[in-house]
Amino acid sequence: MAKKYFLLALIISSALVNPVLSQAIFEPHYSLKAPETINLISIEARSSGTVLNLSIENLVEGGYFCIDPNSYLVDDIGNRYRLEKVIGIPSCPDIHRFTGIGEKIYFTLTFPKIDSGATWLDLVEECGENCLSVLGITTDPILNNEMNKCFAAIDAGRMEDAAIMFEALLPELEKTNHSLTGSVYVNLVIIYESLNSEKASYYRNRLEQSSVPHREKLLESIRRQ
Known part of the structure; x- marks a missing residue:
């Protein structure tokens, strides 16, 4: 044993020692997330950049969601990677209004390629309140x-x-x-x-x-x- x-x-x-993100990682592990209903489905290294596929479920009446265009990834080396492309949800100030409790939407965020030495990433949304975050995402x-x-x-x-x-x-x-x-x-x-x-x-x-x-x-x- x-x-x-x-x-x-x-x-x-x-x-x-060699943690380069060179393929898709499905359901990558992380340290913390907010809100609780956010789900990180995968992180991928593509020729177009670093792609995160996510979903979020609505739990309140009258709920809405958007992603701030100033969102970014930051790696353990300290490099920041600004959000370049959003698919599936509006960029703030435009919003997606949920039709009811339990509705789930899927969306994709694309960032530049990450540094080859990065071992983990934080996804951070810069906003006033109820900001999205997924912290400590492994790239290995x-x-x-x-x-x-x-x-x-x-x-x-x-x-x-x-x-x-x-x-x-x-x-x-x-x-x-x-x-x-x-x-x-x-x-x-x-x-x-x-x-x-x-x-x-x-x-x-x-x-x-x-x-x-x-x-x-x-x-x-x-x-x-």
């Missing part, structure tokens, strides 16, 4: 697949296995201060709380003492559990 998780660490280490398909395995274990009720797999990811994530480090801490807190384990407090403290991206927002997400 130890060899299995040592091999996993080697795979992740290799992936984080191998890491994304390993995260999928962790959540599959949770869905199957194999909480101990999920915890072991999350913990196997931490050394390399912490080494690079990857955006998903904080997300892994949060999930370990939730798992160990469900198991009535003292390790929940251990990982909460790890998060509090860390410098992971979006730490305060992640801590707030734990407090809301």
Whole structure:
């Protein structure tokens, strides 16, 4: 069993050294999102640029939605990529008025090609209130697949296995201060709380003492559990 998780660490280490987004990643993992009904379907590297496919569901009477043209991606290196093209929704100040609760719309945002060294991205909408954001999006398909395995274990009720797999990811994530480090801490807190384990407090403290991206927002997400 130890060899299995040592091999996993080697795979992740290799992936984080060369994390270039070179294909479509479906349901990429991220740290945080707003609003809750936003869904990041995929992120793709195309000749035309970096393409994000998303959907959003309306939960209120009289709801409406638009995307601010000043929205951007920012990578972990600090590069900003301004929104170039929108398909499927209006650009503000024009709006899409939902016809009712439960309506879902699909849309595509296109940005310039991202830097080859970027390992994660934030999608940020610049607006006054109720702004869209998806923070800490991984650009690494191998890491994304390993995260999928962790959540599959949770869905199957194999909480101990999920915890072991999350913990196997931490050394390399912490080494690079990857955006998903904080997300892994949060999930370990939730798992160990469900198991009535003292390790929940251990990982909460790890998060509090860390410098992971979006730490305060992640801590707030734990407090809301």
